[in-house]
Amino acid sequence: MNNLKINDIKQLVTIPDYSFYIYILLIILAALVLLLVIYFIIKSFLNRKKSDEKIAFEKLQNLCLKNSKEDAYNITKYGKIVAKDKRSKKLYEELKEELEKYKYKKxxxxxxxxxINQFHRFMDAIDV
Structure with missing residues (x-):
């Protein structure tokens, strides 16, 4: 009875297993995506441009207030850009009225x- 051959049971068949290679491929792809994300984040931080508000604020800070006519025009021009909140807009309007006597004259x-004090108060109120 031990020597009988059974025809219904087949031999074990090897199944090709690619799961390890797929796992390694997924890890490599995830690492590449992560490296690309880090690269673009670093690139965006290094290539950031200054906003118009920051440029206008720097120009207002660098005014020497010696040439009153030219500085009055510059304060009017750049003050409008940096005045964003209610308080700074109110101070800007007051300063603009004060600067009218320095503009449009020979x-x-x-x-x-x-x-000068009103200009410094306006500059202190600006948040850039």
């Missing part, structure tokens, strides 16, 4: 102390 005097 001969102008230097800024008086109240105008």
């Amino acid at each position: 001969e102008v005097y230097e800024f008086d102390q109240s105008t």
